[in-house]
Amino acid sequence: MKETENYQFNQGGRRQRYGLLIMVSAVCLAIIAAAWWLAKPKTTLEDEAEQNVVVSVRVAKAERQSIAAQSSALGTIWPLQQATVSAKVSAPIRQMALLKNKMVHEGEVIAVLESRDIQAQRAEAQAALNEARITEQNVTSGTIPQTAAQDDKALRDARANVLNARAILERRRVLAEQGGISQKDLEAAQLTLTTAENDLRLAESTTKLRAATLSPNDRALAAARVKEADERIATLDTQLSYATIRAPFDGVITDQFQFKGEFATAGAKLFTIANLSEMVVKASFADTVAAQLKVGNEATIKPADLPGESIIGQVSLISRASDPQNRTVEVWVNLKNTGGRLRANSAAEVVVTTKVAADAVVVPAAAVTLDAANSAEGVVMVVDDKSVAHEKKVRTGIRAGSLIQITEGLNGGESVVIEGNYALPDGAKVQSAEEGKAGKEDQKEKDGKKGEKE
8 A cells, every 4th residue: 555655656746747847848948039039139130131122123224324404494586687667857757657567678768857847947048159159260260350351252262272283283284195295285284283282271371360360258258158068068968868767778667756747856766666576685694604605606596475385596696794693694586577477576595505415314304312412422323133222423514404414423324313312322233124114104094094084
């Protein structure tokens, strides 16, 4: 009986020891596992999580091509040739039609002013001129009419004798050569001519001497009155010409300020004429931009009233003065107005090219994260053949619209991230789509949604 009880007691003790041993072993394993778990770095787990994440991005190729920097400014379209015609004399408008938008030619009569009073003044001035000429003639010819007439007759007779003697000499010379007369007769004819010429010289000297004995002051006064009358007529003729208003050149009447029947005062505007076959666009560019322009450079004009249209012109003038308030320089661009579509005084955008680089590495501007807004340095995310993005330091150059030049850091042909590159870590796994393919997929998606709506 006791042996049985002892046996049972021993068996129970063994079970308790085994259970305690198992519990101790389990606790030790739990402590070891906990210690290993606590000792394991958390960064390793985060790295594993990050390695398992794939970022969806859009990429584009860094290409080699030409790129040009452009600058634009708002300008105003002006006619290259324009003039405002004003009245030069004060008078009522006798003739002037409705002229606005009318095409006229150089020299064409546009308006006629009343000029009857000026014509009356001219007639009076003409009479004064005739009187002054008669007075001058009387003073010059002398105070004794009979003596002046005799001197005039003597001068005419002497001239006639010279002509007659010369003719006789010529006839006798011909006869002498043929043997018809003697040499003595030829010499007599020569003597007669010489005597006639001497008489002519005497008559001319007598007339001049008699005129010289008259008062020089009287003659000068008479000549001055004639000149004064002549100048008065010239002045009135000029005023009469001002009464007829003519077109200064071929063009279109863009404005008309007065009409028939109104009184035009001297200096008052009558109309504005413009030659619209060629225009000039005046725009103000920053002085730093103007410094890079040259006369003859091409410029693109985008008129505000012709949406979607561009016209190529040439820079014709770059002002040598800068506006001190806003630091701008006025630039003129000439262009042909084919078909007359451009309107005077309308607005237009002027786009000029300032820098050009050939065979440059060019990427979309969205691919570059600049260090600062005005910095030329930044980073791009380059995707390798294993779809892993790597950060690349770059230096930028020319910026033209949505493209930017990379002067350092890329060689061309690399795939750069243009969407999803913000805060993208270096070495991240990406799922990329080419820019062109992505655009097609987006278009297909839009077409599909459009079909579902229909």
